[in-house]
Amino acid sequence: MKLLLTGARVIDPSQKMDVAADVLLENGKIAGIAPELVKTINSKYPGKVKAIDLSGMIVVPGLIDMHTHLREPGFEYKETIASGSAAAVAGGFTSVACMPNSSPINDNRSITEFIKRKAAQAALTNIYPIGAISKDSAGSQLTEFWDLKEAGIVALSDDGKPVMDAALMRRALEYAFSLGLPVISHCEDINLFGGGLMNEGYYSTILGLRGVPSIAEEAMVARDILIAEFTKTSVHVAHVSTAGSVRLIREAKKRGLQVTAETAPHYFTLTDESLQSYDTNFKVNPPLRGIDDLTAIKEGLADGTLDAIACDHAPHGRTDKEVEFEYAACGISGLETSLGLSLQLIRDGVLSWPELIAKMSTNPARILNLPKGTLKAGADGDITVIDPQIQWTVDVKAFRSRGKNSPFHGREMQGRAVLTIVGGEIKYDGR
Amino acid sequence: MKFEKKDILGIKELTVDEINLILETAESFLEISTREIKKVPTMRGKSVINLFYEASTRTRTSFEIAGKRLSADTINISASTSSVVKGETLIDTARNLEAMNPDVIVIRHSAAGAPHMLAKLLRQSIINAGDGAHEHPTQALLDMMTIKEKKGRIAGLKVAIVGDIMHSRVARSNIYGLSKMGAKVVLAGPATMLPRNIEQMGVVVHTNLEDAIIDADVVMMLRIQLERQNQSIFPSLREYSQHYCLNRTNIQLAKKDVIVMHPGPINRGVEISPDIADDPSCSVILDQVNNGVAVRMALLYLLTGGNE
Numbered sequence: 164m165k166l167l168l169t170g171a172r173v174i175d176p177s178q179k180m181d182v183a184a185d186v187l188l189e190n191g192k193i194a195g196i197a198p199e200l201v202k203t204i205n206s207k208y209p210g211k212v213k214a215i216d217l218s219g220m221i222v223v224p225g226l227i228d229m230h231t232h233l234r235e236p237g238f239e240y241k242e243t244i245a246s247g248s249a250a251a252v253a254g255g256f257t258s259v260a261c262m263p264n265s266s267p268i269n270d271n272r273s274i275t276e277f278i279k280r281k282a283a284q285a286a287l288t289n290i291y292p293i294g295a296i297s298k299d300s301a302g303s304q305l306t307e308f309w310d311l312k313e314a315g316i317v318a319l320s321d322d323g324k325p326v327m328d329a330a331l332m333r334r335a336l337e338y339a340f341s342l343g344l345p346v347i348s349h350c351e352d353i354n355l356f357g358g359g360l361m362n363e364g365y366y367s368t369i370l371g372l373r374g375v376p377s378i379a380e381e382a383m384v385a386r387d388i389l390i391a392e393f394t395k396t397s398v399h400v401a402h403v404s405t406a407g408s409v410r411l412i413r414e415a416k417k418r419g420l421q422v423t424a425e426t427a428p429h430y431f432t433l434t435d436e437s438l439q440s441y442d443t444n445f446k447v448n449p450p451l452r453g454i455d456d457l458t459a460i461k462e463g464l465a466d467g468t469l470d471a472i473a474c475d476h477a478p479h480g481r482t483d484k485e486v487e488f489e490y491a492a493c494g495i496s497g498l499e500t501s502l503g504l505s506l507q508l509i510r511d512g513v514l515s516w517p518e519l520i521a522k523m524s525t526n527p528a529r530i531l532n533l534p535k536g537t538l539k540a541g542a543d544g545d546i547t548v549i550d551p552q553i554q555w556t557v558d559v560k561a562f563r564s565r566g567k568n569s570p571f572h573g574r575e576m577q578g579r580a581v582l583t584i585v586g587g588e589i590k591y592d593g594r
Numbered sequence: 595m596k597f598e599k600k601d602i603l604g605i606k607e608l609t610v611d612e613i614n615l616i617l618e619t620a621e622s623f624l625e626i627s628t629r630e631i632k633k634v635p636t637m638r639g640k641s642v643i644n645l646f647y648e649a650s651t652r653t654r655t656s657f658e659i660a661g662k663r664l665s666a667d668t669i670n671i672s673a674s675t676s677s678v679v680k681g682e683t684l685i686d687t688a689r690n691l692e693a694m695n696p697d698v699i700v701i702r703h704s705a706a707g708a709p710h711m712l713a714k715l716l717r718q719s720i721i722n723a724g725d726g727a728h729e730h731p732t733q734a735l736l737d738m739m740t741i742k743e744k745k746g747r748i749a750g751l752k753v754a755i756v757g758d759i760m761h762s763r764v765a766r767s768n769i770y771g772l773s774k775m776g777a778k779v780v781l782a783g784p785a786t787m788l789p790r791n792i793e794q795m796g797v798v799v800h801t802n803l804e805d806a807i808i809d810a811d812v813v814m815m816l817r818i819q820l821e822r823q824n825q826s827i828f829p830s831l832r833e834y835s836q837h838y839c840l841n842r843t844n845i846q847l848a849k850k851d852v853i854v855m856h857p858g859p860i861n862r863g864v865e866i867s868p869d870i871a872d873d874p875s876c877s878v879i880l881d882q883v884n885n886g887v888a889v890r891m892a893l894l895y896l897l898t899g900g901n902e
């Protein structure tokens with residue numbers, strides 16, 4: 164059976180395409196894109212084409228979340244590969260890369276294989292495991308990058324923890340680069356972090372909560388840029404949250420260094436001001452920053468300093484969040500709100516449609532070397548259909564994710580994914 | 595004036611009128627403490643739970659006495675924050691207490707925001723008896739009551755607050771309260787004990803004691819947590835006391851009729867030299883303790899609809 168998507172605006176940054184056209188999917192692949200295909204295809208293959216009218220909709224290469232915590236194995240009460248991928252398709256994602264900080268940590272072939280196996284059985288999306296940089300992410304001994312690569316990881320990261328030992332980070336960048344594996348750095352100087360609970364500034368002062376200074380992030384961003392420059396390797400900076408980080412990455416790119424970076428929707432949507440209710444759903448790491456940081460993040464997105472928007476989807480159970488602020492777990496369940504929040508960037512004039520889709524699909528694919536993020540003929544039939552007009556209200560009870568921890572509960576949104584197609588199959592239909 | 599608040603979580607949320615009402619009510623209760631039978635039946639049949647997650651004999655006793663003088667049943671519960679690791683959560687504890695149907699729950703907790711969590715969850719009135727480094731509203735109210743008692747007013751006074759501002763809930767509550775009441779608040783402490791952007795609270799900030807106490811009407815010395823020495827917040831107690839201890843010499847910089855306050859317990863010779871602490875012509879530390887009971891009586895009374 165062929166699938167024909169008709170009447171939509173088709174945006175594919177990988178081919179600089181932005182046209183009104185029909186998209187034909189065949190055998191799980193993109194078979195062709197052309198205006199008015201509908202007129203010829205049906206007569207060519209009578210009874211063999213399922214046509215879907217998508218007038219007013221936007222068809223884009225399947226969205227890719229390059230920073231998700233799927234929690235399985237070990238924390239299945241927070242999320243599983245099945246529930247996380249169900250949340251992903253509902254949020255418009257056709258692929259997710261999952262961070263290794265499960266329990267046990269994905270620091271060896273057997274865990275990677277377990278994730279791949281589980282994904283093959285239960286996932287609605289493509290799942291790309293990320294392996295740990297150091298054994299048990301303890302920051303002292305490198306994992307077997309080569310073995311992990313053969314098992315199927317697409318990148319390396321000790322996410323959740325920084326690699327504090329600069330010499331170890333240097334070796335990681337060198338070894339990973341030689342294998343063509345990107346390294347994703349969770350930038351946070353643990354001493355400057357100092358057990359902080361929110362951004363250090365006026366609001367941490369009046370709330371009496373230990374602050375995380377912006378320099379905790381920036382000091383390590385600067386360090387990793389220097390290491391990448393010295394070793395002529397590349398590094399990807401995870402969840403950029405501060406103006407200083409944006410500036411450092413912008414300068415590094417200007418000097419031609421192989422530095423890429425992502426930010427998350429909460430960093431261009433919320434500030435530390437919203438912690439005044441001590442609502443633990445706003446507790447996230449890195450923390451929500453000040454308005455100057457938020458503005459700088461938007462500028463970094465607009466001028467290309469920040470390549471990608473990633474959810475840092477961090478689902479938690481009620482028991483992790485329904486405690487005193489100090490003891491609450493960090494993180495936001497983000498897969499089902501990411502696109503809705505990011506579409507606001509278009510309405511605010513920060514990004515054009517093709518720019519936004521590049522940051523949510525084409526660029527993550529490029530950074531992780533995935534054969535995705537494109538609608539070129541012959542590519543995998545991963546497609547997200549977005550209704551840019553639909554009004555909806557975030558309701559955590561309706562989340563497919565097990566993690567109901569969202570500071571956006573009750574928020575009015577405009578635009579969302581209404582159809583998510585993975586490998587030519589409809590995995591989510593929210594029309 | 596009817597008191598509309600359900601809870602007392604911080605001074606930040608109180609209006610000037612509400613602060614005045616609390617202070618006036620407290621002043622009227624002061625007399626009860628001087629009677630031979632120090633008890634009125636106002637809260638007979640009502641109950642107050644003191645839920646303390648941090649040891650504090652002083653504040654807990656003050657609340658207990660306040661409740662008893664109003665004839666309320668007072669129940670003390672000492673809980674341990676270590677139970678957050680295993681065992682009952684704050685929410686579970688709160689739901690259990692709610693089932694016992696008290697009228698007021700007084701909570702002291704090392705985690706900022708813990709009382710706010712209870713207030714959102716429970717229909718009972720919550721009084722914050724100190725939450726982390728956030729607020730300690732009853733302390734600030736008793737401090738304001740003491741200043742008003744000694745100086746006849748708060749507006750227009752210069753109040754210097756000295757010490758570890760970073761970790762002090764007393765400082766934050768007093769900054770809110772005294773500023774609302776029209777005082778000029780000046781802070782002093784080592785740079786490492788001044789939290790970021792504190793000047794946005796409308797205070798003037800100094801890094802030495804002398805600059806702060808010049809012409810001060812009130813000097814409020816904060817308690818130093820001795821264990822902070824090990825956290826590189828300051829080099830040594832010795833050096834701290836040489837530069838931030840209020841003594842006979844530096845107090846000359848303040849107004850002649852300056853009053854000296856301390857939320858207690860004092861580290862003698864660290865924050866205040868013993869001769870100043872014990873000098874009744876300037877030290878009002880014991881008046882603070884006495885007013886503490888009256889302020890807490892006033893809050894229990896107002897929260898349970900006593901003035902309706």
Ligand SMILES: [Zn+2]
Pocket residue numbers: 322323324349401402448449
């Ligand atoms: Zn991270």
Ligand SMILES: [Zn+2]
Pocket residue numbers: 230232262322323475
């Ligand atoms: Zn993460």
